[in-house]
Amino acid sequence: MINRKLFLCIFIILLALTSDALGRDGAPGGKWWHDSSILKKLNLTEKESQKIDALFVESMRRMIDLKSAVEKERFELRNLLENKTGNDSAVKEQFKNLEKARSAIAFERLQFLMMVREILGIKRFRELSSSSESSGKDRRRNNPLY
Numbered sequence: 828m829i830n831r832k833l834f835l836c837i838f839i840i841l842l843a844l845t846s847d848a849l850g851r852d853g854a855p856g857g858k859w860w861h862d863s864s865i866l867k868k869l870n871l872t873e874k875e876s877q878k879i880d881a882l883f884v885e886s887m888r889r890m891i892d893l894k895s896a897v898e899k900e901r902f903e904l905r906n907l908l909e910n911k912t913g914n915d916s917a918v919k920e921q922f923k924n925l926e927k928a929r930s931a932i933a934f935e936r937l938q939f940l941m942m943v944r945e946i947l948g949i950k951r952f953r954e955l956s957s958s959s960e961s962s963g964k965d966r967r968r969n970n971p972l973y
Contacts, residue, residue, distance in 0.1 A: 858883065859955075868958065869951045878946050886939040893932045900925040 859865050860879045904921045907914065944952040 865955070865958070869947065869954060871947075871951075875946055879943060882939065882942050882946070886935060889935050890932065893928065893935055897925065897928040897932065900928045 858880075860871060860876050865871070866876070900921065904918065904925050907918045907921050943955075947955065
């Protein structure tokens with residue numbers, strides 16, 4: 828009975844954290860550097876756009892591997908939680924492994940943003956960030972579940 832409750836609690840926590848770990852990070856979604864309004868606003872050159880494209884491709888390749896690692900660690904945790912013998916120390920250690928894998932995704936996102944900042948320069952990066960924040964507020968205002 829306790830194992831079931833523990834599994835349910837951890838499962839709910841994992842579900843809640845997954846959307847934050849794999850979702851929003853303060854940057855505009857999609858390939859924003861191809862959006863004509865953003866191109867115009869930031870005065871983004873073709874060369875800069877190509878650099879960001881190349882950076883995006885490399886980052887996405889790493890993200891695919893990192894997301895796969897998260898799924899593997901999540902599976903291992905689920906497997907331990909469903910085990911009838913219920914080794915609490917193994918469950919805790921596996922949860923730490925899962926959090927490390929999630930942290931690696933967040934770090935990859937940060938690295939991508941830092942490289943974009945390097946390409947754009949601080950002034951245009953701030954413009955991008957402020958337009959991203961305002962569009963995020965609009966989405967949250969129009970959709971309370973966001």
